[in-house]
Amino acid sequence: MRLYSPRKEALLKVLYVLFFLIGGVLTLMSRTSGLSFYSLGQIFGTLSLTGLTLQLCMGSRIKVLEKGVGLDKILRLHSVNARLTLLFIVLHPTFMFGPAILQGESYKTILASFTFFHWLGIFALLLIIMTILLTIYQNRLKLNYEHWKIIHKTAYLIIVFGFIHSFFVGPDIATLSPLFYWWIFLAILAILAILYRYGIRHWLLRNSLYQIVKIAKESSNVISIYLKPQRGKIFLFYPGQFAFVKFCSQFLSSEEHHFTISSSPRGNTICFTIKESGDFTRNLNRLKVGDTAKIEGPFGAFSNAGMEGPFVFIAGGIGITPIMSMLSFMKAKRKKEKTLLIYGARKRSDLIFYEELEKLKKESNWFDAAYILSSEKAPREERFHKGYINSNILRSYVPNFKSAKFFLVGPINMMEAIKKILIKEKADRGQIFTEKFALK
DSSP states (O other), X not given: OXXXXXXXXXXHXXXXXXXXXHHHHHHHHTOSSOOOHHHHHHHHHHHHHHHHHHHHHHTTTXXXXXXXXXXXXXXXXXXXXXXXXXXXXXXXXXXXXXXHHHTTOXXXXXXXXXXXXXXXXXXXXXHHHHHHHHHHTTTTTTOOHHHHHXXXXXXXXXXXXXXXXXXXXXXXXXXXXXXXXXXXXXXXXXXXXXXXXXXXXXHHTTTOEEEEEEEEEEETTEEEEEEEESSSOOOOOOTTOEEEEEEEOTTSOSOOEEEEBOSOTTSSSEEEEXXXXXXXXXXXXXXXXXXXEEEEEEEOXXXXXXXXXXXXXXXXXXXXXXXXXXXXXXXXXXXOOOEEEEEEESSGGGOTTHHHHXXXXXXXXXXXXXXXXXXXXXXXXXXXXXXXXXXXXXXXXXXXXXXXXXXXXXXXXXXXXXXXXXXXXXXXXXXXXXXOOOOO
């Protein structure tokens, strides 16, 4: 079965737009007077509440929503929605009180008319501005993942304040107008999303405890951690997917992190190959065989499962992990698809799984690989190049851009640059698959 569904992704985008259209139309239907700046402010208020509810749903890891689309795409929409919702929240009071201020009414008079519920809405606005700014500038502020997640949970307060504010300040909601039923629908949706994330999810994961059975050093800063379930079987996953892992160790924080599964779905262990890239991952070498972990998955739609080749995998750095899962799975299949791997890294020692890849290349007639080193002179060996993956390298290895399916994974700048080259070489846009492995 093909994992990625472009139709479902398109449907979700249509439903996303429809949510806002329905909210806007119902607000207009609930108005007894004509369209004015004040009523536009009310519309933006409804759109703000709609956006906050969608934000909650998209961040709850709902499997039905994510399946066939990929959690990475859902959360990229989540990020866009946060900025759009912030715009609606700012426009809401601007249109409602802006005209009065322009006509000479003083700020003091307007603020004196505010009730507790008005101030609750202002506090929600300040919270969402703070959350979005901290998310945008987290790298400059050197905000680590654990602290970012704690701050991000203020979103629940924002949503609660938003619902209370809208009910007690919005007369069209309290008078059982069409908007009232939309408010009820959004409230139920928000409650169900919270119940799923903090209730149903945890119940489903009650037996998801795994034990570390092997730890392998892949390079100076990359390790592979192999785990087996303490009871039952490994959950069903497709090659290329990822999972959220919470290691149970005194040396690591209790926060969960997402890692790509580098093993084949047909193995008797599940493996995560992880590069040291922060405070948390630097401490992974303190894990020991016998330690346990809770695993939630699978997520993602970056997989060639159910597809026919030929395939061209283009990986940069630790991006080799989902590719390795796909190659291991393909190796065990009867039908072998012609596959090319173009693998870029800084140095030869950074080429993770190099020996396994070379062994696969020698033992098969369906797989080939080329390596590009950016910071080290390429050795005098066949299929090694110095520099970066570019159009010349791609043209020298890819026989037919129109027939191949391309899977790109690695640094975002690398993927965007290669995608432009592929499109210029007349590759089918619908056959270029990427995964932007960043969930913040």
